[in-house]
Amino acid sequence: GDSVTQMEGPVTLSEEAFLTINCTYTATGYPSLFWYVQYPGEGLQLLLKATKADDKGSNKGFEATYRKETTSFHLEKGSVQVSDSAVYFCALSAGGGSYIPTFGRGTSLIVHP
Amino acid sequence: DTEVTQTPKHLVMGMTNKKSLKCEQHMGHRAMYWYKQKAKKPPELMFVYSYEKLSINESVPSRFSPECPNSSLLNLHLHALQPEDSALYLCASSRLAGARNTGELFFGEGSRLTVL
Numbered sequence: 001g002d003s004v005t006q007m008e009g010p011v012t013l014s015e016e017a018f019l020t021i022n023c024t025y026t027a028t029g030y031p032s033l034f035w036y037v038q039y040p041g042e043g044l045q046l047l048l049k050a051t052k053a054d055d056k057g058s059n060k061g062f063e064a065t066y067r068k069e070t071t072s073f074h075l076e077k078g079s080v081q082v083s084d085s086a087v088y089f090c091a092l093s094a095g096g097g098s099y100i101p102t103f104g105r106g107t108s109l110i111v112h113p
Numbered sequence: 114d115t116e117v118t119q120t121p122k123h124l125v126m127g128m129t130n131k132k133s134l135k136c137e138q139h140m141g142h143r144a145m146y147w148y149k150q151k152a153k154k155p156p157e158l159m160f161v162y163s164y165e166k167l168s169i170n171e172s173v174p175s176r177f178s179p180e181c182p183n184s185s186l187l188n189l190h191l192h193a194l195q196p197e198d199s200a201l202y203l204c205a206s207s208r209l210a211g212a213r214n215t216g217e218l219f220f221g222e223g224s225r226l227t228v229l
Binding site for chain 1: 117119146153154155156158161169203205213214215216217218219220221222223
């Protein structure tokens with residue numbers, strides 16, 4: 001079945017550091033890929049998405065590129081801020097799961113001033 | 114600001130109580146979802162409604178009873194819950210392309226439920 005594997009957290013960084021959160025997936029066909037973010041005490045919000053190979057999703061300084069050859073969708077940001085502290089979920093949507101998103105375990109990001 | 118509104122934000126109930134969680138969206142989405150989320154875990158799918166009909170029930174105990182009165186509203190009726198049901202309950206909605214889910218979910222802020 002479809003699955004998403006994320007790196008285990010927490011990831012702890014200083015402000016202005018470079019961020020990478022790894023995500024790899026297993027799916028039949030050609031899934032759409034998503035990153036969702038959950039700030040403390042809130043629901044999940046869509047951060048960015050990519051619907052086909054080599055697409056780059058971007059939003060709020062975050063980027064992720066859909067790499068079919070490595071089945072990956074790593075999240076990156078060049079300079080993190082304290083306000084980026086949150087839990088980040090990688091997800092995929094594919095026909096095997098009726099296109100309902102399958103979520104990874106989540107990676108907690110803690111950014112110190 | 115989220116466009117999916119959930120009430121109440123917090124709920125404390127005893128194991129013999131009956132309560133309901135409510136969710137509303139006005140984005141014209143025809144798929145609505147209930148998820149359960151425990152601390153430090155991803156959300157777990159409970160129910161999916163497509164065009165106001167229950168399309169997916171992920172083997173959820175009958176003490177949870179969903180209802181979709183119309184295309185904008187989704188309820189989750191709670192009865193005889195157990196302490197292990199304490200969690201954050203998230204409602205979400207999405208567009209449908211025909212019968213197909215688009216995969217992009219819009220979440221509410223959740224209702225935090227504590228069962229004593």
